[in-house]
Amino acid sequence: MGTVTGDDRFIELDDVEKVFQVRRRVGLLRRERHEVRAVDGIGFRVARGEMVGYIGPNGAGKSTTIKMLTGILTPSGGRLRVAGIDPSRERTRLAHRIGVVFGQRTTLWWDLPLRDSYRLMHRMYRIPDRRYRENLDRCVELLDLGALLEVPVRQLSLGQRMRGDIAAALLHDPEVLYLDEPTIGLDVISKARVRQFLKELNAERGTTVLLTTHDLTDIEQLCRRVMVIDHGRLMYDGSLAGLHEAGASERMLVIDLERELPPIALEPVPGVEPGAQPVLRTVKVEGPRQWLAFPASASAAPLVARIAAAYPLVDLSVREPDIEAVIARMYASGS
Structure with a gap:
């Protein structure tokens, strides 16, 4: 084992x-x-530059963990360090x-x-003038904030404010970025614009990112590693x-066909072991639409290609699994 x-x-x-x-x-x-044990004996490591x-689920302890990592809350027990700093003891130094971006709260001044x-x-943050201008210009361009700079924060939509909050969190070149929804x-x-921005930020500056979200597409496109917390305990730590x-x-x-047909069934791919081929399960059929x-x-992609080759396909969409459903299945299977 390495050092x-x-x-x-x-x-x-x-x-x-x-x-x-x-x-x-x-x-x-x-x-x-x-x-009430919001966090119950959690332990993990995150390397510099990881996303x-x-x-x-809601109430699992995600936001409580982030508040302890930022020093807003003091742990009731255990040991916590960020870049060698105890957040609750040296909150100003850590800041x-x-x-930090909290999806439900803003760090911006409401009337300004x-x-x-x-x-x-x-x-x-006493940001050097040149660095401030460079960071602001980059955030404004990549997050499309140019037309919003003179607008009071209270007049921004939730999506516009979120982009504004992300820019605000990055003006001082933080080494760690906590993103809560x-x-x-x-x-x-x-x-798509925010995800691309975060990818570039991590690749170019090596910013460490801890991301909480209910959108599995965020995780899929940004993170190689995922941790699952439920009832204050870490249930899983690994790949998606x-x-x-x-x-x-x-x-x-969700498949839309040109006309109503029996449930879609795909022939096995020649030369591929049956166990290595993903199995399609018909959930529901309503007229020309099938789930x-x-x-x-x-x-x-290969499933869609095979369906398009064998059936009169008009439209389709792919729906990601719900995080709560994944966790419920983990419980059911005894994981």
């Missing part, structure tokens, strides 16, 4: 816990105190090395134009393909 370096454990958590004390009403006048997906929010951050509220074109296999998850092909499930770890 573990600081770059290999740029972000490190050891048996980290976060317990909240919650008072609940019992009867008319009495209240009882209950413990990692951190996923799970200059991290960027977008440009003024950026000017304030320029001063707060960064594509929420974005249309298809804006999502491995997650699909562990959860026996399926994607869905066909296939293993999420399989490529849709």
Whole structure:
């Protein structure tokens, strides 16, 4: 086994816990105190320059973990370090090395134009003038913010504000970027633009990215590694393909044919072992439209090509598996 370096454990958590004390009403006048374990003994390492997906159902503990990584919350137990810094003890020092985007909250000033929010951050982080202009120009171009710079933040749509928040988080050249639902509220074109921007940021500057999302396409296009958290515990840490296999998850092909036909059935591919061929499962047929499930770890392209060659295809779409469904299957299979 090779030597573990600081770059290999740029972000490190050891048996980290976060317990909240919650008072609940019992009867008319009495209240009882209950413990809620939002994070329950999580441990992992993230290397410098990695892009990692951190996923799970609502209430699983994702945002709580990120708040501890930024120093907003103090762990109830365990050890946590980011670039060798204890976030809760040296929050100000860490702030200059991290960027954070919370999809449901903004770091921008609500009544100020977008440009003024950026000017304030320029001063707060003491960013050198030349570097500030270079970073701002690059973000404005790649995130298509030019027409929005003079618009007050309160007048921006959710998708526009998200792009503005991502730019704000990157003006000071953070080494780590935490993204909590960064594509929420974005249309298809804006999502593609943000994903491409994050790819280039990671490739060119080696920025470490921890991404929480409910959109598996975000993970598929950005992250080689995915961690699944549920009920405050880490359930899986590996590749997305491995997650699909562990959860026996399926994607869905929605096929529109020229006319109503019996359920689609594909002949086996000659020379390929039957077990190596993805199996199509008919879920539903309504007139000329058919819903066909296939293993999420399989490529849709060859299946679509075979269907198009054998059937009068008009239109199709591919639907990704739901994260909650994947996790439920993991439980059911005892993973």
